[in-house]
Amino acid sequence: MVRIAVVGAGIIGLSSAISIQRSFPDVKTITLITEKLSPHTTGDGAAGVWSPYLLGDTPEKDVYRWAKATHDFLHNQWRTEDGGVIGISMLPVIRVVSEEETSDPMWKDIVFGFRKMKLDELAVFKKPSLKTGYSFVSFTCEAAKLLPYFLDIFKRSGGNVVIRRVDNITELQHEFDIVVNCTGVQANRIVPDPLVQPKRGQVMRVLAPTVKWAILEDDDDGNYIIPNQDAVVLGGTHQEGDWNTEVYSEDTVHITKGCFRIIPSLKNAQVFKEWVGLRPGRPAVRLEMEKIGISSQGKIPFTVIHNYGHGGSGLTLFWGCALRTTDLVKNALELHYQPSKYVPRSKL
Numbered sequence: 001m002v003r004i005a006v007v008g009a010g011i012i013g014l015s016s017a018i019s020i021q022r023s024f025p026d027v028k029t030i031t032l033i034t035e036k037l038s039p040h041t042t043g044d045g046a047a048g049v050w051s052p053y054l055l056g057d058t059p060e061k062d063v064y065r066w067a068k069a070t071h072d073f074l075h076n077q078w079r080t081e082d083g084g085v086i087g088i089s090m091l092p093v094i095r096v097v098s099e100e101e102t103s104d105p106m107w108k109d110i111v112f113g114f115r116k117m118k119l120d121e122l123a124v125f126k127k128p129s130l131k132t133g134y135s136f137v138s139f140t141c142e143a144a145k146l147l148p149y150f151l152d153i154f155k156r157s158g159g160n161v162v163i164r165r166v167d168n169i170t171e172l173q174h175e176f177d178i179v180v181n182c183t184g185v186q187a188n189r190i191v192p193d194p195l196v197q198p199k200r201g202q203v204m205r206v207l208a209p210t211v212k213w214a215i216l217e218d219d220d221d222g223n224y225i226i227p228n229q230d231a232v233v234l235g236g237t238h239q240e241g242d243w244n245t246e247v248y249s250e251d252t253v254h255i256t257k258g259c260f261r262i263i264p265s266l267k268n269a270q271v272f273k274e275w276v277g278l279r280p281g282r283p284a285v286r287l288e289m290e291k292i293g294i295s296s297q298g299k300i301p302f303t304v305i306h307n308y309g310h311g312g313s314g315l316t317l318f319w320g321c322a323l324r325t326t327d328l329v330k331n332a333l334e335l336h337y338q339p340s341k342y343v344p345r346s347k348l
């Protein structure tokens with residue numbers, strides 16, 4: 001019997017676990033190994049707007065495919081009765097930047113109602129350097145609501161959850177044949193992969209029910225305002241290589257000053273909490289199969305499928321990456337285990 005484990009229960013790990021579980025009903029038990037569960041993963045604090053961001057040199061065709069599949073997933077889920085409960089909302093977004101962008105973004109046909117804004121429309125942001133703006137309709141996917149739902153599906157479908165800290169991915173070699181590595185920024189240590197570095201993000205959650213649009217400034221020193229269902233998320237920072245998860249008071253000043261400039265009434269909004277998370281930055285997302293040594297069952301390669309390094313876009317890419325991960329598991333099974341039944345695409 002083939003033994004499969006997924007390490008990591010953030011948005012990348014849990015979506016991969018569910019997709020694999022649905023696609024291989026013959027594999028009786030899939031084990032999810034994780035140090036922490038929601039609400040203690042990176043996505044839990046993120047605003048979760050669908051919008052490709054901080055992805056380094058990840059090939060555009062991959063970003064497009066994964067982002068489109070995730071957008072389709074969010075749209076389908078949003079259209080179900082549970083869409084709201086599981087944290088998926090549709091909302092208008094404005095994305096602005098101080099650079100003159102001559103070609104439209106590659107994701108423009110994925111979103112609804114994409115429109116390039118006129119220069120005089122950008123004046124409202126009171127940032128004279130702004131040169132380009134896009135208006136479109138997108139989704140927010142709140143991991144704090146979606147992850148418990150995913151975990152419930154995983155367990156009810158026979159998945160096994162083990163709370164455990166893994167120090168090195170190879171330590172699982174004697175317990176499993178295929179391991180899917182979804183450890184986010186901790187892949188730096190567990191693989192180890194020094195290319196993975198944190199992009200530290202600090203945000204503030206406030207009560208501001210009159211704010212209904214997401215506004216994203218794409219500049220290095222930019223701010224953002226993203227409505228979630230129970231709060232509005234004000235941001236933000238992206239400090240490269242900074243592992244500190246304490247709140248910095250200078251970042252609080254940057255966030256409040258910038259966001260109050262865009263929407264002055266936020267000054268009176270009640271602050272719920274401030275939070276810091278570490279985006280898993282990498283020159284490119286790592287989504288590939290690696291064969292390491294021999295598993296304990298005999299002469300079969302111990303196969304690791306890496307799925308990490310999604311930077312500021314884990315909630316924009318997760319479902320497309322979960323489907324690709326599932327294809328890689330299928331390849332590994334075909335090479336070594338010959339599965340008798342494979343369901344090509346999850347119905348979730």
Ligand SMILES: Cc1cc2nc3c(=O)[nH]c(=O)nc-3n(C[C@H](O)[C@H](O)[C@H](O)COP(=O)(O)OP(=O)(O)OC[C@H]3O[C@@H](n4cnc5c(N)ncnc54)[C@H](O)[C@@H]3O)c2cc1C
Nearest residue numbers: 008009010012035036042048049166184201277314315316
């Ligand atoms: C401030 C901020 C705002 C963001 N906003 C957005 C946004 O609007 N839209 C968007 O698309 N993305 C956004 N992101 C990015 C997004 O949150 C991440 O890309 C995504 O959450 C990464 O998910 P992950 O599952 O790879 O990592 P994580 O959520 O970090 O999950 C890693 C998992 O691995 C487990 N793990 C780690 N080490 C070990 C170990 N040694 N042993 C066992 N288990 C281990 C952890 O416990 C955890 O369960 C934002 C991020 C931040 C910080």
